[in-house]
Amino acid sequence: MGALLVLLAVVAVLAVWVVGMYNALVNLRNRCENAWSQVDVQLKRRYDLIPNLVETVKGYAKHEREVFEKVTQARTAAINAGTVKDQGLAENQLAGALKTLFAVAEAYPDLKANQNFLMLQEELAGTEGKIAYARQFYNDTVMKFNQRQQVFPSSVIAGMFHFQTREYFELEEAAAKEPVKVQF
């Protein structure tokens, strides 16, 4: 009788422990999802800003058609990208195209003094920063999630319930790791 009680107690403690571990893992997985959607929110914000920016620059620099097309194309490609990897590549191209756009703007003093242009520029720089920070936060969260799955004893629970480690967000080019810096 006494041995049975002890056994029951051990089983109960074990069950509580398993539930706790499992919930912690689910919690971390949800936090990864949430962190990733933060990135999407900021990316969307950037896609929304770009047409406004192009329009404003167009008003001053009509014959730089090539640049506008490149930016618009890169934006469309980035929006339509299916996989994380494709999106990363398209984002790189977009960043490059935007850099050219701002380089072009350098040649137009009137444009540089335009209040709307300055505001869009600040918004874009701010959004670039937020994208970078959202990705950083995503990677930090993924690190915690993956670590939980790999260290003993939570690795046992992770294996039992088929948790999968998540991929980090990585940029291909070293240059793309820098935010688009616009300086006058």
Next chain:
Amino acid sequence: MYEQIARNKRRSALIFLFFLLMIFALAYAFGALTGMGTGGLVFAALIAGGLSFLSYWKSDSVVLAISRAKPATKEEYPHLVNVVEGLAIAAGIPAPRCYVIDDTAPNAFATGRDPAHAVICVTTGLLQKMNRAELEGVVAHEMSHIRNFDIRVMTLAVVMVGIIALLSDWIMRSLWGGGRRRSGGRGKGGDIGAVLVVVGIFFAIFGPLIAQLLRMAVSRRREYLADASAALLTRYPPGLASALRKIADDREPLEAANKATAHLYIVNPLKDLKGAVNKLFSTHPPIEERIAALEKM
């Protein structure tokens, strides 16, 4: 990090309790000295309760009002708001509200009781003199204070130090008045009354001193920790290092800061602290050491 947060919460509760007792004793002494008798006890409890409530729930508003800070809108300060929102994402906390102090001396502080009710306040001088990387460094430092619950301890300390100083000032004054009245005739008081008077005098004299010690215990080491976490958030320690240097090189004192709020700021805003004694009593570690620590990262 989590131990740090737990320790900050524990310390906040402790300070809070200490403050409650101190206010109670001060108010009771005040009551005894002004001859209110047992009514003084109720009076003391009311004051202690009211002020504690105020200091926990409203301390951020009190601090902002003392510092003459105004809310910063996105239209007016897009740069600041964007940087704050970005770093809130990096820290994984809700974006704090932004406030601005109209003063050319560059400085910044954070206040509030938890990350969901937090405020970041910067001077217009900071916005003018810092580039983006430097501003991000400063805001990240404040963001770390918010995430670590440093703001709760520090803001509580501001309000409590202020209230205790104010109350002991009152008692000192009424003591002079009371003394004269007593010599005028009704000298009964009794033993208990005499003890209370002694306790009252003790608190009146040592109150500000205790408050001062309390404040110092609260703030120095956490500046290093916030610098380190800021570097982790921005992944760019030189930004904060260069911002600290710029703020330190600026010799202009910040008018909106006073002795009670000085320890909130990223760099001591009073600027007139020199010599060994002041170093002992200073609320901030030396700026050169902070910069050196950042450069080693």
